[in-house]
Every structure is written in C-alpha cells, then in structure tokens.
Amino acid sequence: MAGTLRKAGRSIWQTLSSIKTGVILLIIVVIVSAAGTLILQRPVTDPDEMQRAYSPQMLRLLDTLGLTDAFHAWWFVLLLALVSLSIVAASIQRFPNAWRFYARPYKSPDETFRKVLATQKQIAIADEKAGLAAAERAFQRMRLKPEQVAKNHRVSLFAERNRISVMAVYIVHASLLLIFLGGIVDALYGWRGFVALTRGQQSSQVEMHDGSGHTLPFAIRCDGAGQENYADGSPKKWWSNLAVLDGGREVVRKEIVVNDPLVYRGIRFYQASYGSTGKVDKLILAASPAKGRGDAKEIALGENDPVQLDSDTSVRLAEFIPDYVVGDGQVYTRSRDVENPAAHLIVESKSAGKAVNVWLPPIPGFEQNAASPYTFEAKNLQMGYFTGLEVSHEPGQWAVWAGVILMGFGLAVVFYLVHMRFWVVPVLDARGRLVLWVGGAANKNKDAFEERFQKLVGEIESELKVRSEAQIRVQEEETSLAGA
Amino acid sequence: MARARVEQQPATTGTMLVVLVGLGVAFLLFMAFLNVVKTGNLLNESNLLYAALIFYAGAGALYLGFGVTGTESYVRFASLATWAGLLANTGAVAHRWYEAGHPPFASIYEMLLSFVWTLAVLTLIAEKKFGVKVIGTVTMPVAIVGVVLMQLLRTDVHPLVPALQSTWLHVHVTLAMLAYAACALSFALAMMFLIQDKMRTETFLAATSAFGVATYAGILTRFEKWGGLSVAAWNPEQKSEVFLAKGVRLFVVIPDLGFLMMMVLAAVAAPLVLYLVSRWKQDESLINTANRVVFVSILLQVLALVFFLLRARDGSYGSLDAEGLFPTSLAASPFILSGLVGGIFVSLLYLLLLWRREDLERMLPSTDDLDRITYKTIAIAFPLLTLMIAAGAYWANRTWGSYWSWDPKETWAAITWLVYAGYLHMRITRGWRGRRAAYFAILGFAVVMFTFFGVTYLLNGMHAYA
Known part of the structure; x- marks a missing residue:
C-alpha cells in the first residue's frame, strides 16, 4: 500500500516537474487568457451590455463556467497555482545538479573529458613547468584569473568567468514566484475602493468596489481640488489638496495629481475623477438697502449658511437650482449642470418677525422681491466640486516590484553573461610527445567564444615562443662564451 | 532554371x-x-x-x-x-x-x-x-x-490627457517599440531561415493562402445582409469616427462590397484547398494549378482594393443603426485597408519566392547563422518585452492604483511574453533549432501584431487611446 502510494507520489512529482507539463499548462493559460479578453467580462462591463451581447442561455452557460469573470474564477487561480507548482517542481528537480555544477566547478579534466570536448588544442612544449608558466601569463593577459590545480601529483590550470550564469535561470524562476506571491497576497489581503470628497470635507469611509464599506484607521480631508484645461478645452490636469488626520492631528499634506498619489500607512489615494456636485459652494452677491442710502456690500453665501446684513436682518440661501424650469406650480431643475441657474434667498427681519422670499432671477408667482428690505445682485457663483479618489491597499506589491527587479537582473545574466571555462593540462600526446592540452567551454554564444579561445591559444603560443627564443639566445651566448 | x-x-x-x-x-x-x-x-x-x-x-x-x-x-x-x-x-x-x-x-x-x-x-x-x-x-x-x-x-x-503625463509613458512605449521592432526582425529572419532551409515552396503557398483567408475572413466579420460590408462612419469635420455611445462606433453599409470580398476569399482559399488535396491524393500537378490560382487571386485582390478605394473614399451610405446617410472615408477603416494591402503584398512575396529562390538563397547567410541571429534577436526582444510590461505595470500602479487589471492589452502582452518564454524553454531545454524554432518565432510575431493592432481595434479597454 505504502509502496503504491509512494509510486503514485513519485509519478505525480515527475509529471509536475517535467517541461512538457509546464508547457501544456502555459498553453492552457494562454488559451484561457485569450478567451477572457474576447468574452465580455462582468467586472468591467455594463450588465445591460452583457444582456445585449449574449442570449440568456449563452450568458447562463458562460456564467456557470466562470468565463464572464475568467481572471477571478477559482479554476483560473488553480491554474496559476499549478503553473507555480510546476515551476517549483521543475526547479527543485534540476537544482541539485546545477548547484553541484556551481558549487564544485570541474577543474581538472580527465582523459574522457579531454577526448570529447569540442573546443580544444594541443601545443607542443619542451618543459612542463615552463609551459604552464607561459599559459599562466597568457591567461593573465586575457584578464582571466588562472588557478593552479594539483591532482594525482599533476599540476594543471583552470580559469573561468561568470559562473553565476549557470544559476541565473533559477533567479528568473524565483523572481516569477515572487511576483506570483505578491499577486496572491494582494488578492487575499488587498482591497480597492472609492471615496468622493468636496472641499473641506473629511472622511474615513471608503466604498469598496463590491458595494461594502471599509473604515480607515485615519481620516482624509480635501482642502481643495480643481481642473486645468488646455486651450482646446480638453482636460490637462486634475489636482486635489489632501490632508491626512490621524489621531486628530494633521500628519501628512500633499497635492496629488493623476500620476502622483498620496501614500499613508500603505494605503494609496489616487486622483480618479473630478466633477460638479450640482451644489453651490459660494454665491457672491452685492446687497444694497432697498430704502434710503447705504453702500452695497458684498456677501458670500453658502447653502443654508445665514449671513447677517445688519443688526436686524439676515439672509440665507435656501435653495439653489442649477437648471431651472417652472411647471405645475413648482420650480425644479432639469439637470445638474449650471445652465439656467436660479437662487432662492430668504431674508429675515427679527424685529418685524417676517421672512421674505427673494428669487434671483425674479420668478413670477414665487418672488416677493419688492417686499425685501435689501436688493441683491448676483456677482459670482462658485459651484461645489467633488474630487473622486481611488483608494487601494496592496501589501503584496513590494514582492511584485522586487520580483520584477530580480527578473530583470536574472534575464540580463541568462542572456548576456556567458559562463566560460578554460583548462590547460600538460599531457603526453598519442605519439608520446609532451604537449599542453588546452580546452575551453562556454554555455552560450559559442561562435564568439571560439574566437576568444583561438586568441588564448595564440597568446600561449607567443608566450612559449618568446620564452624559447630567450632560451635559444641564452644557449647561443653560452656556446659563444664557450667558444671564446 | x-x-x-x-x-x-x-x-x-x-x-x-x-x-x-x-x-x-x-x-x-x-x-x-x-x-x-x-x-x-x-x-x-x-x-x-x-x-x-x-x-x-x-x-x-x-x-x-x-x-x-x-x-x-x-x-x-x-x-x-x-x-x-x-x-x-x-x-x-x-x-x-x-x-x-x-x-x-x-x-x-x-x-x-x-x-x-x-x-x-x-x-x-x-x-x-x-x-x-x-x-x-x-x-x-x-x-x-x-x-x-x-x-x-x-x-x-x-x-496629453492627465493619465499620459508621465515619464513612465515614455519608458513603457519606448521599450514596447524596441521590443516589437526586434520581434518584427526575428520574424523576417525566421522567414529567411525557412527559405534558406530549402523549405518546400508548397508550404509557403499554403501559408500565404492561409494568411489571405485569415485576412478576408477578418474583413468579412463585417458582412451584412444582401452582400454589403459594414465600415465605420467618419465625421470629416472632427476627423474622427462617429460614435453612437462611448466606445460604440456607427457603421455604414457599402452595398455589394461584401459579395466581392466573398469572391476574393474563395480565390485566396483555393490554393490552400488545392494544396491539401494534393497532399491527400499525392498529386503534384495540382500545385501547378494552385500557383496559377495565386495569379488570379492577386488580380482579384487588386480589384477588391481598387473597388474598396473607390467606394469607401468619401462616399455616403446608409446605416442599419441610424436613419439617414453618413459619410465614410478611408481613414475610418485603416485596418481593412492594411489587410487588403498586406494580402497583396504577401502574395507578391510568394511569387518572388517561386521565381527567384536560388538568387535569394545565394544572398542569404547559412541556415546556422540565420537560426543563431533569429535567436539573438529574440534574446534581445524578450528582456525588452519583460521590462515593457514591468514599466507598464508600474505606471498603471501610479495612475490607477493597480499594477495588473487583466485589461485586454495587458493580457495580450502577457500572452506574447508567454509565447516567447515557450520558445526559449523549448530551445534551451529541448534543443529546438531550425524550423520548429522558426515557426515559433513567426507565431510570436503574429501574436505581437495582434497585441499591437488587433487589441486596439477589436477589444476595448484602458489602452483605448493607443
């Protein structure tokens, strides 16, 4: 029983770690993702449009299969999990070999290796020590650090470069897992919501995209917001002045624009939208006394925010109608756009104990403008605007960015760093002559490596030649001395 | 000869x-x-x-x-x-x-x-x-x-609208252009490889024909009743398409053009059918017929192009969705136009191959060299693609508060990335060289083109402005 279990386990492991499984999984991911872009997705589509695009049966089928929200379906998550598992398994399967290769570099080549190596050359030498010394100098000239390796009473040379290239593929795979990890953390613990603020308003309530609410451990306040336009009227910039209030104190203050969010305690506030609330922020009026002389004074009215005109009289803005029409004995608005505005003011006199309805402009049947102790003239109107803030919390993003940087590094090493190895061993060739066996290996870009290898061989040969010429000269001098 | x-x-x-x-x-x-x-x-x-x-x-x-x-x-x-x-x-x-x-x-x-x-x-x-x-x-x-x-x-x-005012836009798009151009080059090199590798001309014939079929089938998705073809309406004053609602274009129907396109589709599909029959019946003589059909199909394609140019340039047609006549313009249908031109161009390339194969082969480097250079261009394109996606994600995170939202363009960029990742894995671990690698490079470029053009025009999303 245990045996069969172990066997099954091993076969599952082998299937999971094979390249074939990995590629098949990737193909499935590709197909499903492509389908997800072709079929309308619920999170980003109007429900009406879904109804229009598909027949009810079709829609029911797609919904059941999860294809209308393919990227958040349980089976898509499972698929990504399988891909991760496959990467992990394939890496674990291959890692020990690669690690052995990395940790214990092959420094002294044996006879079989010397026979089969593709890139090699033999250089005849007279003396083992002198030959190795020449090779050592040649290595240094090629900016390689030669290492003397002694094995079985035989000394040979070894040099390499960019050994990390062997491990780079694991770096890339690890980085991919790191990115996945970040994604999973965000899917589990991250959230996204929306908050709309008018000037001066503060809030710690975020409306989540699924309709629920979320309370922040601090409050955000909007101190101002606005839009700047290009000459042709298209928007150039949206901005909001935000302040964070934590524990009753203002801790951060920042003007955010579209590409520059405010971040506080891992929660980000983005400029997402901007628009009119349809309500008045400030109505500037010139008020002058109806009887007698007196200077007109300028007052600023907010909605239901009374202003004292003199010791006895006050005025408040009872109602502001951005786009008014009169009908059925009522004044009502057609839209939220300031097209045809009307203001309803109530002027109260304390001593007389009466309130007068003043309409700007005067609307017959409603206005009592003539009875008002003051006349009003509209000077300016500032509408209230709200700024829409996208709020998001993505605790996993740091893993994602770390993964991205690691992947960039890993890919650079994988593609552009060549692991090259060189060996020099003094041996006896087939005819029994003493030669330097020079071998080289590279894990990529082999044609360029071949050139480098030939250069190394050339360097060794020229080193040997210099040496032997020097020796010959010494010998000649000796003979000439002897002759003298 | x-x-x-x-x-x-x-x-x-x-x-x-x-x-x-x-x-x-x-x-x-x-x-x-x-x-x-x-x-x-x-x-x-x-x-x-x-x-x-x-x-x-x-x-x-x-x-x-x-x-x-x-x-x-x-x-x-x-x-x-x-x-x-x-x-x-x-x-x-x-x-x-x-x-x-x-x-x-x-x-x-x-x-x-x-x-x-x-x-x-x-x-x-x-x-x-x-x-x-x-x-x-x-x-x-x-x-x-x-x-x-x-x-x-x-x-x-x-x-620039506010979302595009970012250095990351430039980083993202520069990387995309470099990566896509490198992909285009790897595609051209893979084609050269196939020529130098003595791939049979018939295979190119089938591929050419399949490309034509895909193009015309794509155009004919706009086929309307009574043989018309829908094209987007054009507002000459605003120099833009006419929109019924946000993201919903108004289409007008050019009569008879659909039938013509059908005919051309049949002509470009014929070589593929003949090729398949010849494979099945082991009859080489059918290939000669197929080559002759290619000529006919080129003539018909040119006819379709001319007809399209005459009818769609500054004409006015009725629409199925709205009352009255609406003008249209070539500018409203750049992708039908490039499809037509592309189809003719690919057929001409095939003729070139049919006649001047030896000369081409003489001018090209060896298959080994071509294979290696193809790999090298992909080795350049892949890290660029990776960085392009990363830069895009970072920018999206600064702008919309989310580094990945499965927007169609994003998804297709990821698909492109996966296809090239597949190429690299097959090449490095399975030792895929030569033809199979070349096919992969061609597939990769096809996906790139879809990501670049197809997604922009066929699927809606956050990348709507590009």
Missing part, C-alpha cells in the same frame, strides 16, 4: 531598374518640391514623412527588383535608399517631438512613426552587422504600409 534566366539577362537591365527607380524618386521629390515652393514650408513633418515614404518605396522596389532579376547591385542601392528614408524619418520624428513637446508615443499615429523608424534602424543593423542583405525585402514593405497608414490616421498633435 531560374539560374539560367539570370544568365540570359543582359547586364544593362540591371542599371535599368536602378535608373528607373532613381528617376521615379527624383520625380516624386521634384513634384513635392514644387508643392513646397508654393507653400514655402520645406521642413515640416508631412513633407519629411512623404520623403521617407518615397525612399522606403524606392528601397522596397529595388529589393523586389533584386528578387525579380537577381541583380546584386540593386541591393546596394536599396540599402542607400533605406538610409535616405531613415534620415527623412528621423527628421519627421524630431519635428513631431519638437512640435508636441513630448516624444512621439502618445497616439497610434505617433507610435507607428516610432515603430517604422525603429524597424528601419534594425533593418540596417541586420544588414551591416549580420550580413542579412535582403532582409529589407520583408521589412521595407512593412515600413511602407506603416507610413501609408500614418497618412490616413489623425495627425494633429493632441495634448
């Missing part, structure tokens, strides 16, 4: 084409110059672009001329013309940059401008550094189609 024909060619015909193309280029430049003298503005963007178009077209003609006659000096002149075109193209890019105050990456027009520029640069690099002298035969027509498309698209400088 082809070799024999080369030897029969008198040497003078070689200079003939160069002189003709030279005269043609000179004539067009002269005409343009007259126009310039009238308006008194020499170095503006459209003039530079026009010059680039002329030079690229000259280069394309010379490359094709080499294909037809096998005269090697053409290639040298073609290379010179490419240099001249690149110079003018650089001028156009610089002018645009100066005028707009930002690098030309903000609209599909500006991105095409940068893409064509990068493609020309890479063509010259492939030619000089890697010795793939005839690569322009494939890349120059792509550049020509790009420049022609640009003439149709909206060219006015748009101010």
Whole structure:
C-alpha cells in the first residue's frame, strides 16, 4: 500500500516537474487568457451590455463556467497555482545538479573529458613547468584569473568567468514566484475602493468596489481640488489638496495629481475623477438697502449658511437650482449642470418677525422681491466640486516590484553573461610527445567564444615562443662564451 | 532554371531598374518640391514623412527588383535608399517631438512613426552587422504600409490627457517599440531561415493562402445582409469616427462590397484547398494549378482594393443603426485597408519566392547563422518585452492604483511574453533549432501584431487611446 502510494507520489512529482507539463499548462493559460479578453467580462462591463451581447442561455452557460469573470474564477487561480507548482517542481528537480555544477566547478579534466570536448588544442612544449608558466601569463593577459590545480601529483590550470550564469535561470524562476506571491497576497489581503470628497470635507469611509464599506484607521480631508484645461478645452490636469488626520492631528499634506498619489500607512489615494456636485459652494452677491442710502456690500453665501446684513436682518440661501424650469406650480431643475441657474434667498427681519422670499432671477408667482428690505445682485457663483479618489491597499506589491527587479537582473545574466571555462593540462600526446592540452567551454554564444579561445591559444603560443627564443639566445651566448 | 534566366539577362537591365527607380524618386521629390515652393514650408513633418515614404518605396522596389532579376547591385542601392528614408524619418520624428513637446508615443499615429523608424534602424543593423542583405525585402514593405497608414490616421498633435503625463509613458512605449521592432526582425529572419532551409515552396503557398483567408475572413466579420460590408462612419469635420455611445462606433453599409470580398476569399482559399488535396491524393500537378490560382487571386485582390478605394473614399451610405446617410472615408477603416494591402503584398512575396529562390538563397547567410541571429534577436526582444510590461505595470500602479487589471492589452502582452518564454524553454531545454524554432518565432510575431493592432481595434479597454 505504502509502496503504491509512494509510486503514485513519485509519478505525480515527475509529471509536475517535467517541461512538457509546464508547457501544456502555459498553453492552457494562454488559451484561457485569450478567451477572457474576447468574452465580455462582468467586472468591467455594463450588465445591460452583457444582456445585449449574449442570449440568456449563452450568458447562463458562460456564467456557470466562470468565463464572464475568467481572471477571478477559482479554476483560473488553480491554474496559476499549478503553473507555480510546476515551476517549483521543475526547479527543485534540476537544482541539485546545477548547484553541484556551481558549487564544485570541474577543474581538472580527465582523459574522457579531454577526448570529447569540442573546443580544444594541443601545443607542443619542451618543459612542463615552463609551459604552464607561459599559459599562466597568457591567461593573465586575457584578464582571466588562472588557478593552479594539483591532482594525482599533476599540476594543471583552470580559469573561468561568470559562473553565476549557470544559476541565473533559477533567479528568473524565483523572481516569477515572487511576483506570483505578491499577486496572491494582494488578492487575499488587498482591497480597492472609492471615496468622493468636496472641499473641506473629511472622511474615513471608503466604498469598496463590491458595494461594502471599509473604515480607515485615519481620516482624509480635501482642502481643495480643481481642473486645468488646455486651450482646446480638453482636460490637462486634475489636482486635489489632501490632508491626512490621524489621531486628530494633521500628519501628512500633499497635492496629488493623476500620476502622483498620496501614500499613508500603505494605503494609496489616487486622483480618479473630478466633477460638479450640482451644489453651490459660494454665491457672491452685492446687497444694497432697498430704502434710503447705504453702500452695497458684498456677501458670500453658502447653502443654508445665514449671513447677517445688519443688526436686524439676515439672509440665507435656501435653495439653489442649477437648471431651472417652472411647471405645475413648482420650480425644479432639469439637470445638474449650471445652465439656467436660479437662487432662492430668504431674508429675515427679527424685529418685524417676517421672512421674505427673494428669487434671483425674479420668478413670477414665487418672488416677493419688492417686499425685501435689501436688493441683491448676483456677482459670482462658485459651484461645489467633488474630487473622486481611488483608494487601494496592496501589501503584496513590494514582492511584485522586487520580483520584477530580480527578473530583470536574472534575464540580463541568462542572456548576456556567458559562463566560460578554460583548462590547460600538460599531457603526453598519442605519439608520446609532451604537449599542453588546452580546452575551453562556454554555455552560450559559442561562435564568439571560439574566437576568444583561438586568441588564448595564440597568446600561449607567443608566450612559449618568446620564452624559447630567450632560451635559444641564452644557449647561443653560452656556446659563444664557450667558444671564446 | 531560374539560374539560367539570370544568365540570359543582359547586364544593362540591371542599371535599368536602378535608373528607373532613381528617376521615379527624383520625380516624386521634384513634384513635392514644387508643392513646397508654393507653400514655402520645406521642413515640416508631412513633407519629411512623404520623403521617407518615397525612399522606403524606392528601397522596397529595388529589393523586389533584386528578387525579380537577381541583380546584386540593386541591393546596394536599396540599402542607400533605406538610409535616405531613415534620415527623412528621423527628421519627421524630431519635428513631431519638437512640435508636441513630448516624444512621439502618445497616439497610434505617433507610435507607428516610432515603430517604422525603429524597424528601419534594425533593418540596417541586420544588414551591416549580420550580413542579412535582403532582409529589407520583408521589412521595407512593412515600413511602407506603416507610413501609408500614418497618412490616413489623425495627425494633429493632441495634448496629453492627465493619465499620459508621465515619464513612465515614455519608458513603457519606448521599450514596447524596441521590443516589437526586434520581434518584427526575428520574424523576417525566421522567414529567411525557412527559405534558406530549402523549405518546400508548397508550404509557403499554403501559408500565404492561409494568411489571405485569415485576412478576408477578418474583413468579412463585417458582412451584412444582401452582400454589403459594414465600415465605420467618419465625421470629416472632427476627423474622427462617429460614435453612437462611448466606445460604440456607427457603421455604414457599402452595398455589394461584401459579395466581392466573398469572391476574393474563395480565390485566396483555393490554393490552400488545392494544396491539401494534393497532399491527400499525392498529386503534384495540382500545385501547378494552385500557383496559377495565386495569379488570379492577386488580380482579384487588386480589384477588391481598387473597388474598396473607390467606394469607401468619401462616399455616403446608409446605416442599419441610424436613419439617414453618413459619410465614410478611408481613414475610418485603416485596418481593412492594411489587410487588403498586406494580402497583396504577401502574395507578391510568394511569387518572388517561386521565381527567384536560388538568387535569394545565394544572398542569404547559412541556415546556422540565420537560426543563431533569429535567436539573438529574440534574446534581445524578450528582456525588452519583460521590462515593457514591468514599466507598464508600474505606471498603471501610479495612475490607477493597480499594477495588473487583466485589461485586454495587458493580457495580450502577457500572452506574447508567454509565447516567447515557450520558445526559449523549448530551445534551451529541448534543443529546438531550425524550423520548429522558426515557426515559433513567426507565431510570436503574429501574436505581437495582434497585441499591437488587433487589441486596439477589436477589444476595448484602458489602452483605448493607443
């Protein structure tokens, strides 16, 4: 029983770690993702449009299969999990070999290796020590650090470069897992919501995209917001002045624009939208006394925010109608756009104990403008605007960015760093002559490596030649001395 | 046989084409110059672009001329013309940059401008550094189609909407253009590899035919009742498509065009059918018939193009969705147009291959070299793709508060990335070389093109402005 279990386990492991499984999984991911872009997705589509695009049966089928929200379906998550598992398994399967290769570099080549190596050359030498010394100098000239390796009473040379290239593929795979990890953390613990603020308003309530609410451990306040336009009227910039209030104190203050969010305690506030609330922020009026002389004074009215005109009289803005029409004995608005505005003011006199309805402009049947102790003239109107803030919390993003940087590094090493190895061993060739066996290996870009290898061989040969010429000269001098 | 024909060619015909193309280029430049003298503005963007178009077209003609006659000096002149075109193209890019105050990456027009520029640069690099002298035969027509498309698209400088005002836009799009151009180059190299690898002409025939079928099937998704074809309506004053609602274009029906497209579809599909039958029946003679059908299909394709140009250019037609007549314009259907032009171009390339195979093979590096260079370009393209996606994600995170939202463009970029990742895995662990690798490179580029064009026009999403 245990045996069969172990066997099954091993076969599952082998299937999971094979390249074939990995590629098949990737193909499935590709197909499903492509389908997800072709079929309308619920999170980003109007429900009406879904109804229009598909027949009810079709829609029911797609919904059941999860294809209308393919990227958040349980089976898509499972698929990504399988891909991760496959990467992990394939890496674990291959890692020990690669690690052995990395940790214990092959420094002294044996006879079989010397026979089969593709890139090699033999250089005849007279003396083992002198030959190795020449090779050592040649290595240094090629900016390689030669290492003397002694094995079985035989000394040979070894040099390499960019050994990390062997491990780079694991770096890339690890980085991919790191990115996945970040994604999973965000899917589990991250959230996204929306908050709309008018000037001066503060809030710690975020409306989540699924309709629920979320309370922040601090409050955000909007101190101002606005839009700047290009000459042709298209928007150039949206901005909001935000302040964070934590524990009753203002801790951060920042003007955010579209590409520059405010971040506080891992929660980000983005400029997402901007628009009119349809309500008045400030109505500037010139008020002058109806009887007698007196200077007109300028007052600023907010909605239901009374202003004292003199010791006895006050005025408040009872109602502001951005786009008014009169009908059925009522004044009502057609839209939220300031097209045809009307203001309803109530002027109260304390001593007389009466309130007068003043309409700007005067609307017959409603206005009592003539009875008002003051006349009003509209000077300016500032509408209230709200700024829409996208709020998001993505605790996993740091893993994602770390993964991205690691992947960039890993890919650079994988593609552009060549692991090259060189060996020099003094041996006896087939005819029994003493030669330097020079071998080289590279894990990529082999044609360029071949050139480098030939250069190394050339360097060794020229080193040997210099040496032997020097020796010959010494010998000649000796003979000439002897002759003298 | 082809070799024999080369030897029969008198040497003078070689200079003939160069002189003709030279005269043609000179004539067009002269005409343009007259126009310039009238308006008194020499170095503006459209003039530079026009010059680039002329030079690229000259280069394309010379490359094709080499294909037809096998005269090697053409290639040298073609290379010179490419240099001249690149110079003018650089001028156009610089002018645009100066005028707009930002690098030309903000609209599909500006991105095409940068893409064509990068493609020309890479063509010259492939030619000089890697010795793939005839690569322009494939890349120059792509550049020509790009420049022609640009003439149709909206060219006015748009101010950047707030979301696009970011350095990351430039990083993201620069990387995308470099990566896509490298992918285009790897595609051209893979095609060259297949030619040099003595792949049978019939296979190219089938592929050409399949490409045509895909193109016309794509166009015919707009087929309407009674043989009409829907094209987007165009508002000449605003120079933009007419929208019924946000993201919903108004379509008008050009009568009879649908039937014509059906006919062409049948003609381009016939070689594929004949090829399959010949495989099945082991009958080689059918291939000859198929080759003859290719001629017919080219004629029909040209007919369809001419008909489309005549009917869709500044015509007015009724719509199924709204009352009244609405104008349309070539600018409203850039993708039908490029599909038609692309189909003709691919068929012509096939004829070139049929006639001048030996000459092409003589001019190309060995299969091993081509295979290696293809891999090298992908080894450049893949990290660029990775960084492009990363830069896009980072920018999205700064703008929308989410680094990944499964937007169609994002998803397709990821699919492209996965396809090339698959290529690399198969090559490195399974030792895939040669043909299979070349097929993969071609598939990769097909996905790139879909990501670049298809997603923009067929699927809606956050990348709607590009």
